[in-house]
Structures are given as structure tokens and as C-alpha cells.
Amino acid sequence: MPCAISTPAPVVDGAGAAVAPPLRPIVQATAPERYRVQFTIGQETHEKLRRVQALLRREIPDGDPALVFDRALTALVEQVQKKKLGATVKPRPAASIRPGTDKSVGGSDHLSRYVPRKVKREVWRRDGGQCAYVASGGRRCAERTYLEFHHVQAHAKQGPATFSNISLRCRRHNQYEAELIFGPRPPRADGLHPP
Numbered sequence: 325m326p327c328a329i330s331t332p333a334p335v336v337d338g339a340g341a342a343v344a345p346p347l348r349p350i351v352q353a354t355a356p357e358r359y360r361v362q363f364t365i366g367q368e369t370h371e372k373l374r375r376v377q378a379l380l381r382r383e384i385p386d387g388d389p390a391l392v393f394d395r396a397l398t399a400l401v402e403q404v405q406k407k408k409l410g411a412t413v414k415p416r417p418a419a420s421i422r423p424g425t426d427k428s429v430g431g432s433d434h435l436s437r438y439v440p441r442k443v444k445r446e447v448w449r450r451d452g453g454q455c456a457y458v459a460s461g462g463r464r465c466a467e468r469t470y471l472e473f474h475h476v477q478a479h480a481k482q483g484p485a486t487f488s489n490i491s492l493r494c495r496r497h498n499q500y501e502a503e504l505i506f507g508p509r510p511p512r513a514d515g516l517h518p519p
Contacts, residue, residue: 410441439485447490457497467494474498
């Protein structure tokens with residue numbers, strides 16, 4: 325039996341003219357490890373696509389948008405991981421400000437909330453890029469967005485920024501655990517609840 329596709333009702337603008345409603349992006353599995361991706365782009369993005377297709381003509385002779393999209397996402401993932409996680413192929417050792425006087429990370433110096441890039445990389449790898457909060461029933465949170473680096477022993481209670489004391493948490497579980505330690509956040513001056 326064929327599946328009926330519902331068409332959205334036309335939208336009317338302020339002048340009474342019918343305007344097509346915006347189409348929602350589609351990401352749909354079509355076969356094992358194959359997906360159909362459909363979305364609408366603006367004029368500027370279309371021009372960028374055409375420009376990249378021309379620049380990559382030797383590597384992608386037919387200008388296949390799927391291959392261009394894959395290359396763009398690969399470059400974006402590398403860029404974002406480098407910025408957010410300090411991911412790099414050849415990590416540099418931390419520069420010494422004054423040899424022989426620097427304190428080790430997580431030693432007695434707790435003034436900074438800074439989490440070293442090396443620790444971020446190792447924690448991200450260990451936690452699999454997923455919130456590491458485990459509920460009392462043994463179920464681990466599956467969230468992979470809005471992740472934060474969480475101090476297991478709170479920074480305010482002298483918790484060091486070390487691999488063993490830092491863990492990934494989604495924003496909600498990070499706030500939940502902070503409230504367990506410090507109590508609920510006070511209401512904001514404007515009367516709204518804190519985020």
C-alpha cells in the first residue's frame with residue numbers, strides 16, 4: 325500500500341500572497357551505511373558550493389556534491405576538535421615559563437579553572453565523546469551535545485584539572501551535580517529561573 329505524503333498548507337504573507345513554507349531538512353537511512361540528505365541552501369552557500377566544485381575539479385571531476393560535502397565536514401570536524409579539544413596530530417609539550425619553578429597541573433596551584441588540552445583530549449577519548457553521568461540504576465546518559473568538562477571533585481573544593489578528576493557531562497548533568505554539592509542556584513534579579 326503506497327504511503328501518502330502530506331503537503332504542508334500554503335503560508336500567506338502580510339500582503340496576502342501565498343508563500344511556500346520552508347522545507348525541513350531530511351536525513352534518512354536508505355541502505356546500510358547510506359543516507360539521503362536533503363536541505364535548502366541560500367544563494368551565498370550555492371555560490372560557495374560552485375566555487376569549491378571548480379577548485380576541486382581535478383580531485384572530483386564530476387563535482388559530486390556528496391563528495392564535496394564529505395570533504396567539507398572532514399575539514400570542519402578537524403577544525404572544531406582542534407579548537408574545542410586541542411586535538412592535534414603532534415601535541416606539543418607545555419611550555420615552561422621559568423624552568424624548575426613551574427607547578428605540575430593539579431598540584432598545589434588551584435587558582436585557574438584551565439583544563440589543559442592534553443587532559444581534554446584524553447578525557448574525550450576515554451568518555452567516548454558522550455556524557456559520562458551514570459544514574460543510580462546504572463544507566464549512562466547518552467547525550468553527545470552541549471558537553472562540558474566536569475570536575476568530579478569540584479574546582480571550588482580544590483579539585484585538580486587532571487585526567488582522573490575531569491569527566492564529560494552534558495549541561496544538565498553538570499548543573500545537577502553542581503546543585504548536589506553547592507545547593508540550588510538562587511533566582512536571577514529579573515525573576516527568571518537560571519538556565
